[in-house]
Amino acid sequence: MNINEVYKAINSNEQVRQLVKTAPLNIIERMQVKHFDAKQFVLYQGNSYQDTYILVEGRVKVFLNSPSGKQVVLDVYDSGMFLGEQEAIINRPYSASIINITPITVLVIRNRDFVEWSQKDHRFADRLIKNLSEQIYHLTNRMERYSMHSALQQIGLFLLQCDDEQVPITRELITYEVDTSYRNINRVLKRLADLNVIKINRSTIKITDYQTLQKIMETED
Structure with a gap:
């Protein structure tokens, strides 16, 4: 060498x-x-x-x-x-x-x-x-x-962290940060998108309603 x-x-x-x-x-x-x-x-x-x-x-x-x-x-x-x-x-x-x-x-x-x-x-x-x-x-x-957190709470926490740090969010990144299946990640993301909390483009995810996302996480059992 x-x-x-x-x-x-x-x-x-x-x-x-x-x-x-x-x-x-x-x-x-x-x-x-x-x-x-x-x-x-x-x-x-x-x-x-x-x-x-x-x-x-x-x-x-x-x-x-x-x-x-x-x-x-x-x-x-x-x-x-x-x-x-x-x-x-x-x-x-x-x-x-x-x-x-x-x-x-x-x-x-x-x-x-x-x-x-x-x-x-x-x-x-x-x-x-x-x-x-x-x-x-x-x-x-x-x-x-x-x-101690549900899959939705884990995903929500990570989304909020990335948003605060201005880090681009992708599904791949989420799989490294939560303890759940890829299928469940997609299910949670769809739920949040249907509630107009996030917007999913082809490769990135963006929070569109920060306060509602926080409220959903706080009330999630």
């Missing part, structure tokens, strides 16, 4: 650059850069892998599969996130599966190098602890939403 390609990937993203800023040179020299088309990067729950990854560009979905085939999305990671860091540190099989939902670029680090890096680079270790804490916090909030 050309070391210049590694540095190019590192410097292409400010979050990644800050993560690797104080990494030992011998660790950086053994890193690799890999590119994957959408849905070509898959790590399976229950399997063990020899590498840890830093997501340089793109998005991946972290999910669980039940024996019955039901899928529960735990999170969607953007650039700057680690993949497999927990498993590398405790030397365990993957607790969830991962698949890329867009084309991605990753930095590949051998597990033993990742562990050595975390032991030698105290700044990096502090950053790693912060990242893991944020993941746990976010996962707790997501599990609360899954267990």
Whole structure:
């Protein structure tokens, strides 16, 4: 692997650059850069892998599969996130599966190098602890939403969040954020559209009545 390609990937993203800023040179020299088309990067729950990854560009979905085939999305990671860091540190099989939902670029680090890096680079270790804490916090909030809210409330909360953050809303995005089937998502969206709360175009969804959506969520059992 050309070391210049590694540095190019590192410097292409400010979050990644800050993560690797104080990494030992011998660790950086053994890193690799890999590119994957959408849905070509898959790590399976229950399997063990020899590498840890830093997501340089793109998005991946972290999910669980039940024996019955039901899928529960735990999170969607953007650039700057680690993949497999927990498993590398405790030397365990993957607790969830991962698949890329867009084309991605990753930095590949051998597990033993990742562990050595975390032991030698105290700044990096502090950053790693912060990242893991944020993941746990976010996962707790997501599990609360899954267990305590109906499908309509989950979808409504996500629609309102996207509207507040001015994020374009698509059906695909919704499937990553709610614990229900695609069929049920379509049923809820149709109900909201029939009530003139949202407008569904071919690829995007827009809130047309913010206050009524909030009221529906508050009165939903």
